[in-house]
Amino acid sequence: MTDGVLEYTTMTVEIHFEKGEECCKFCPLLETYSRNQCRRTGEYIVDTRGRGRWCPLLGKEEHETVRS
Numbered sequence: 001m002t003d004g005v006l007e008y009t010t011m012t013v014e015i016h017f018e019k020g021e022e023c024c025k026f027c028p029l030l031e032t033y034s035r036n037q038c039r040r041t042g043e044y045i046v047d048t049r050g051r052g053r054w055c056p057l058l059g060k061e062e063h064e065t066v067r068s
């Protein structure tokens with residue numbers, strides 16, 4: 001038995017949005033039971049029409065820009 005995790009594996013998943021609707025309101029990571037909260041970052045989302053401040057999701061165009 002170990003005292004902790006010795007190694008992690010990173011997995012990636014694609015989340016699809018309708019073009020022009022890439023916002024928290026349509027994201028499956030949005031938790032809406034008592035407050036709007038991102039399940040990924042824990043951030044409380046005041047306006048779901050945009051994206052949270054710490055949103056880790058990158059579109060293909062944004063992803064290509066970050067790589068360059």
